[in-house]
Amino acid sequence: MVAFGTGSKKIALELLVIAILLAVIPLVLMGNAYYELLAATVVLFSSMVVAWNIIGGYAGQLDLGAFAYVGVGGIITSELWIKAGIPPLLGIFAGGAASLLIAVIIGIPTFRFGIKEVWYALLTAALVVIFNNLSRVLMGPTDYYLPPKTGILYLKFNSYEIMYAIASVILILTVLANLAIERSKIGYYLKSIREDELAAEMIGIDTRRYKLYALMIYSFFLGVMGYIYIVLAASFSYRMFDSSSSLSIAIMGIIGGLGSIEGGIVSAMVLRSLGEYFRSSFGSTVPGLDLLLYGIVLVIVGIFQPEGIAGIINRINKAMKKKR
């Protein structure tokens, strides 16, 4: 939050740094398809965490339902392609819109009746389970596969390098959306809601409406990412509505620091990569090491470093300024 500062030159610089870093990673991986797939997944997860930052970080609503929106968007986009022949390049917007519609249907009564804090977290966690159970009834327990076509029209390529590039573009767009929110009226309103909702309401902010806006933007982005997630996973089923993945998005957002874009990216990239490393090295002998790591980091962050990675970045920034 602080590292990005306020000047637009500085923002351009930060974006450039992110873009260059994203561009360098495939060179390091040197054409190893497994690592490229991993890198694309990590970048996609980072974008989900950055999108979560809008509702969780700025608005301060602990949303545990990320994969409800990822699943709806992804499955709608894929089904539109399979059943109606609509190419995913257009379909992902329909998928995003479907997620947004769900968010509006859920969000209006939820914010209208003042559901917040733990109750909001529970509600969103329950939402994932509801979608999981209902889609199991509708879709059955089978896995579905996308048609074997590739190309820009289908946003689907055999080379994971290009999938990685698509994920990177989505990450940059999500970051841009965050920056736009942060520097606009909505951003200040959302932050004041996070700090003290009652006070925000007293000074005349329509808290319901702005929380709904945050939820809508967040769900739209996740809905769009859903299809890319399916392409990377190679298939889709009712299991996409996954509680523990939804939880891990929120976990990475909290560890990154609320309202911090760079903190979210760093925590998602580090935790997700470490998690994948543990899973591939010890997954067969000691399963669950990756999640154990998340748990330990979460407890440590919660007790000792509630500002998350963003707090550490701020401290480093301050220390560097002092030296100068």
Added chain:
Amino acid sequence: MISPELLLQNSVDGIFLGLFYSLVAMGLALIFGVMDIINFAHGDLLMIAAYFVWLTSVDLSVDPTVTALLLIPLFFIIGIGIFFGMIQPVLGKEPLIQIAVTVGLGLILQNIALAMFKAQPKAVPYSIFNFSYSLGPLTIYASKLFIAVISIVTMYALNVFLNKTYIGLAMRSTTDNREVAQLMGINTRMLYAVTFGLGVALIALSSSLWMTFGQVQPYLGTSFSLISWVIVAMGGLGGITGVVYSGLIVGVAESLGSLFLTPSARMAVVYIIFFLVLWFRPRGLFGRR
């Protein structure tokens, strides 16, 4: 078409299940009510306790119900340990931080269990309650009846405890108003530790009951955490009766949901009811505040 016998059978099963659920949620309601701590690791503690039941009853060849005598004091102490180690530092902090720490604890417990016992479900091979009565068209499993009876007895005992003993009254007054309770000379720190221990001890009892007919696997806790919170939300801190009624609603809804839809969609029914309750009765169905 669903026959009336099947409907009756499922309703009775749902009532038994609901009484058990309310016992599970009771510890959570107590902890949340007295100390305002949001504990998302509730179900995972139950899962760990269930593994203890499995280990002791297999190794010592005793009935799972007997293990409760060992587990209740053990988990009371474990609960106090968790309180001083992890809960006290986040007392009074934002809900989000409390959720983060307890979710972290849940993940740690879950994955330690996964690493130690792998993902295959474990069940106790025998229980003295492995038989059933036939009551006309109705089949009543002894283990489920036993669980329901123990749940009722425990909640009655808890009710007496909360109304007649000094500690119980201190817990209730702290639930009502923390500052005033402190002014009246209640040592809230010790009270919190005891409450947390008691809540975890209640989980240990529930896990012994669960293992008379259920199985344990590392992810058992997730669904129990969510169900317990749903019951607490619907009960609205309305005391023990509120928790019991909400538990019954959840149990019967789950049981009938698996009858009318499919068993895999049964939780959707419960959570849709939860949505409606939160939207239209945000203070819970039986709430006091």
